[in-house]
Amino acid sequence: MNYPAKSRVFLHEIGELTRFVLRFFREAFRPRYEFSELVHQCFVIGYKSLSLVALTAFIMGLVLTMQLRPSMVRYGVEAQIPAMVCIAIIREIGPVITALIFAGKIGSSIGAELGSMRVTEQIDAMEVSGTNPFKYLVVTRTMAATLMLPVLVILADAISLFGSWIGVNIYEVLSFRLFYTQVIDNLAYYDAIPAIIKTFFFGFAVGIVGCFKGYFSTKGTEGVGRSANSAVVMSSVLIFILDLLAVQVAELIWDF
Amino acid sequence: METRKAVIRIEGLCKSFGDNVVLDHFDLTLYEGENLVVLGKSGSGKSVLIKCIIGLLHPDAGRIEVFGENVPDLNYTELDQMRARVGFLFQSNALYDSMTVRENLEFPLRRHWMKTPQKEVDERVHEVLKNVGLAHTTEMMPAELSGGMRKRIALARTLILHPSIILYDEPTTGLDPITGMEIIELIQQVQQEYHTASLVISHDLKLAQIAAERVIMLIDGKCYAQGTFNELRASTDPKVKAFFD
């Protein structure tokens, strides 16, 4: 494929996704509300990614601490390790890594699930069974992803900091209490709040892209795999773009 | 000639996808309690036709009257009311594979009639499962069932609302001849028990021969020929003949 054609496909995709997002807002705030399905999806989505998020968060905290240590020691500021790691984790690494894991786990499973429902006509079957499949499938999953990712990120931050404490204790003895005080003393609202707010957007991106890819999955089982795959790729890229925007916006607002 | 009431009347139905003209001024009438089979080869637009009837696809032109109302003009609520009276058996069964058989059967019931008491739901689930001969499968997942069983469960799911019309999209495709035969018998049995009108879309000649009161040939997007199975088989028209050879 040549470049003009490629970029046309790309722009078309962006346009379709925008339409899909607008449709989400149109349908989400109009009855009938699929409340019980939303609760169910929150549980499924949160529960599914919990162990993976916890594991990666722990390792991230531990490894980050161990990697930082030599430089910090060289400058003689190893006492600042908890403060340093804490800022890195809370502001950037916790939200982004968790969101990427979430995209890999949840984005792909939503993409594959809706894709196979589309291909096997289950979405049509819902429609003839008195159900608006957009509300029942897309709105609930996207909302659940939007609500659950921040929860997972807060959890991941906590586990990461615990991992970091273990990392510090490999080389020296530092009580958890002291570690905790150092962390809290160094943390401002300015660090935590924008970082949490942006995760709502990350969660929304993962949910809506997964649904978008699955909902318009083309015929065949091959199409389902492609939906799942491109859902992960697209939402991961989106997470970085949103992260970039979030930094700018947070700075703008804080300067006021 | 026909004194029975028409439940579905289609006039001049056109539908194309881009340059691909699938249905071109197609006409059809389905009468109350009748068993009509539409025959057409693969890719002739049979599924498109049946999806237009249930409102899953929007036709480019033409009228589709179901119970006297033009489907493309219905709003969402009216469409839902119509769909509660028309059963649809999907070509791929379309069982929800994350739900058990019971949940699959309960789904349309709970969605169309939200306030149905649990007792009635249970009774209906039991009744339709018994009618398709699979009373023991309530707690199984669709993946644990064979192709023929899945077809039966899908049929049970359309029966649970006691529809007055059932649209069958290739009910015997993908099944071995014996299982296919069982499904044909089941369709006839259902029609007698529930007094439904059935519109069966197929390319299965055996099905048409056994079950059809009337057969319509869908060729080139049109209602090319119609009559009883034997009349059509005796036809000298080359396109109709080609189908029976």
Ligand SMILES: Nc1ncnc2c1ncn2[C@@H]1O[C@H](COP(=O)(O)OP(=O)(O)OP(=O)(O)O)[C@@H](O)[C@H]1O
């Ligand atoms: N959503 C769609 N978008 C574009 N083209 C479509 C769509 N649905 C069907 N078609 C085209 O319409 C034609 C008829 O398809 P249809 O599924 O109705 O065939 P069919 O008669 O049911 O065949 P089969 O026996 O294989 O099920 C095909 O050429 C198909 O490519």
Ligand SMILES: [Mg+2]
């Ligand atoms: Mg078909």
